[in-house]
């Protein structure tokens with residue numbers, strides 16, 4: 001039951017045997033029934049899950065990523081990425097704080113067709129407002145050079161990637177500059193994560209793990225889900 005709720009509330013997900021480049025992900029989501037809150041199907045387009053249905057409030061995103069006013073003040077004059085940004089309010093908040101060298105990355109940013117629903121219209125409006133900051137791309141193969149970013153934030157992407165969550169995180173570390181900082185939220189705290197943290201530390205990166213609890217409300221009540229934020233400072237000898 002918990003797993004079903006997590007899947008629903010994290011905003012699922014289109015999958016199909018068709019080519020994702022040809023069919024807008026939102027069309028796929030619509031057709032699988034995921035947006036109706038029915039049992040979503042785990043389907044893959046080009047081997048990727050495509051998600052995007054839920055918008056989290058800015059305060060929640062800032063809390064989960066442990067971003068206070070000092071951290072936010074560091075975005076001006078810095079190159080940064082938001083990975084799996086969806087249509088979150090974080091991008092516009094960063095820009096409003098002077099972080100104009102920010103880019104947000106997601107799978108669906110160049111889609112031209114969205115369903116006539118509240119979420120579909122919000123996604124389209126988001127693209128229209130922020131076009132200059134958006135990059136269509138895959139977290140597993142970020143279209144950015146090694147050592148090119150001062151900071152990188154990712155909110156509730158890795159929980160969607162299953163076995164690829166560590167690979168995506170290593171990809172994020174690749175694009176960070178030495179001494180750059182990544183904040184990646186959404187890991188389950190388990191043995192695999194502990195081993196992964198040790199691996200990152202052995203590679204010379206500083207890693208802090210902070211446990212957070214996200215609270216979700218639905219008609220059946222409130223559930224609390226413990227998830228982990230990793231704050232990774234890239235080693236200088238990379």
Ligand SMILES: C[S@@+](CC[C@H](N)C(=O)[O-])C[C@H]1O[C@@H](n2cnc3c(N)ncnc32)[C@H](O)[C@@H]1O
Pocket residue numbers: 010011048049050051052053054055056061083084085086087088089105106107108137138139140154155156157160
């Ligand atoms: C649950 S949403 C979170 C969106 C946003 N970060 C927020 O907190 O509101 C997950 C987002 O990750 C995107 N996503 C999923 N897999 C991805 C991948 N491999 N590369 C880039 N983005 C991906 C989805 O399209 C979706 O917009």
